[in-house]
Amino acid sequence: xxxxxxxxxxxxxxxxxxxxxxxxxxxxxxxxxxxxxxxxxxxxxxxxxxxxxxxxxxxxxxxxxxxxxxxxxxxxxxxxxxxxxxxxxxxxxxxxxxxxxxxxxxxxxxxxxxxxxxxxxxxxxxxxxxxxxxxxxxxxxxxxxxxxxxxxxxxxxxxxxxxxxxxxxxxxxxxxxxxxxxxxxxxxxxxxxx
Amino acid sequence: xxxxxxxxxxxxxxxxxxxxxxxxxxxxxxxxxxxxxxxxxxxxxxxxxxxxxxxxxxxxxxxxxxxxxxxxxxxxxxxxxxxxxxxxxxxxxxxxxxxxxxxxxxxxxxxxxxxxxxxxxxxxxxxxxxxxxxxxxxxxxxxxxxxxxxxxxxxxxxxxxxxxxxxxxxxxxxxxxxxxxxxxxxxxxxxxxxxxxxxxxxxxxxxxxxxxxx
Numbered sequence: 001x002x003x004x005x006x007x008x009x010x011x012x013x014x015x016x017x018x019x020x021x022x023x024x025x026x027x028x029x030x031x032x033x034x035x036x037x038x039x040x041x042x043x044x045x046x047x048x049x050x051x052x053x054x055x056x057x058x059x060x061x062x063x064x065x066x067x068x069x070x071x072x073x074x075x076x077x078x079x080x081x082x083x084x085x086x087x088x089x090x091x092x093x094x095x096x097x098x099x100x101x102x103x104x105x106x107x108x109x110x111x112x113x114x115x116x117x118x119x120x121x122x123x124x125x126x127x128x129x130x131x132x133x134x135x136x137x138x139x140x141x142x143x144x145x146x147x148x149x150x151x152x153x154x155x156x157x158x159x160x161x162x163x164x165x166x167x168x169x170x171x172x173x174x175x176x177x178x179x180x181x182x183x184x185x186x187x188x189x190x191x192x193x194x
Numbered sequence: 195x196x197x198x199x200x201x202x203x204x205x206x207x208x209x210x211x212x213x214x215x216x217x218x219x220x221x222x223x224x225x226x227x228x229x230x231x232x233x234x235x236x237x238x239x240x241x242x243x244x245x246x247x248x249x250x251x252x253x254x255x256x257x258x259x260x261x262x263x264x265x266x267x268x269x270x271x272x273x274x275x276x277x278x279x280x281x282x283x284x285x286x287x288x289x290x291x292x293x294x295x296x297x298x299x300x301x302x303x304x305x306x307x308x309x310x311x312x313x314x315x316x317x318x319x320x321x322x323x324x325x326x327x328x329x330x331x332x333x334x335x336x337x338x339x340x341x342x343x344x345x346x347x348x349x350x351x352x353x354x355x356x357x358x359x360x361x362x363x364x365x366x367x368x369x370x371x372x373x374x375x376x377x378x379x380x381x382x383x384x385x386x387x388x389x390x391x392x393x394x395x396x397x398x399x400x401x402x403x404x405x406x407x408x
Contacts, residue, residue: 007208007219012262013369017199069203069262151369155344 003054004037010069018175027172029150032065034165041089041161051097058165059103063110066169077111079146079170081135083121087158095122115192116141128155133168139189144181145173195247200228202368203262213390223263224366224382225255234282234375245290252298255381271386272360273299274349277336280372288336291379296332304328329406330355341370347382356408358395359387
């Protein structure tokens with residue numbers, strides 16, 4: 001099963017200045033979204049394998065789109081996150097099937113390493129519903145400077161029979177981060193936490 | 195005067211809208227630059243210095259947009275522009291974008307940097323009879339709005355604004371901007387026809403008058 005994709009959206013958000021101070025280098029977050037048909041819309045299916053396979057496909061596609069949009073080498077990625085919005089004819093478990101079983105491995109391949117959990121969010125919604133994609137450092141979940149979220153929204157999706165799938169990759173943390181905690185240079189990168 | 199705080203790009207590939215998918219997807223791109231509004235919170239009678247200062251901003255944005263869209267220049271078929279002014283500004287501040295925003299894309303698409311010739315009306319006569327490129331007015335919208343406000347940026351063909359199958363609008367929005375003392379300046383370009391366009395009218399291949407209209 002390959003995803004039946006209606007549209008793909010890629011956004012890059014670059015912050016150069018915050019509260020009157022230069023952000024050097026600028027922080028950059030890339031968001032890639034696929035709007036896909038939900039093969040289980042409008043019915044209960046015990047087996048959700050088609051969506052699990054779609055998740056694997058989209059982990060690679062969307063992860064690579066983000067890295068390309070940032071113009072970086074995969075190893076230069078800092079943080080990542082994922083999210084899905086299920087249209088009205090679907091159920092939350094459909095988002096779970098895309099996001100959790102198989103999306104992570106190809107996304108990690110797209111950014112190299114990735115010892116940490118890929119933080120996620122999901123909801124059911126109508127067209128134009130926004131979802132905040134949570135972000136954490138890809139190699140160490142406790143890196144406080146990289147806790148963040150990026151808003152994803154498609155004006156004409158999801159239609160009832162669709163699912164919006166979003167992946168975010170950054171090459172930086174928050175602008176002007178200064179609340180301490182584990183720093184990037186202190187990452188051990190073994191257990192996914194520190 | 196020019197203080198660029200954020201740059202936001204968005205590129206959309208549309209494969210179908212529940213009809214037969216065309217051979218190539220429609221690609222729509224937009225770029226929004228978030229700038230400090232130097233006139234926020236007061237009435238400034240002379241705002242024209244900002245218009246001049248925006249020229250280079252526009253050109254950089256148009257180039258960056260094309261790079262983000264990752265398509266050949268020749269494929270750009272429609273364009274549009276807009277501005278969202280934060281609440282301490284006025285609509286007229288958004289109007290500063292009309293000249294530099296329009297110039298920027300037209301220069302990129304048609305005159306490739308020879309602004310003097312453009313201003314003087316001296317353009318290359320192409321063997322096809324097409325006197326240059328980007329002949330049509332760049333359609334626009336603007337508003338005063340809160341952070342995250344959406345703007346529907348109108349889109350029309352770059353050479354003939356009556357190409358019906360390419361009338362479109364692109365919803366653009368920068369989460370978190372504009373703050374009260376900011377302005378979001380927007381440029382948008384696409385590769386052409388709406389997906390499943392089928393309401394007739396002038397086609398781009400039939401443009402004959404090269405007057406920006408037909």
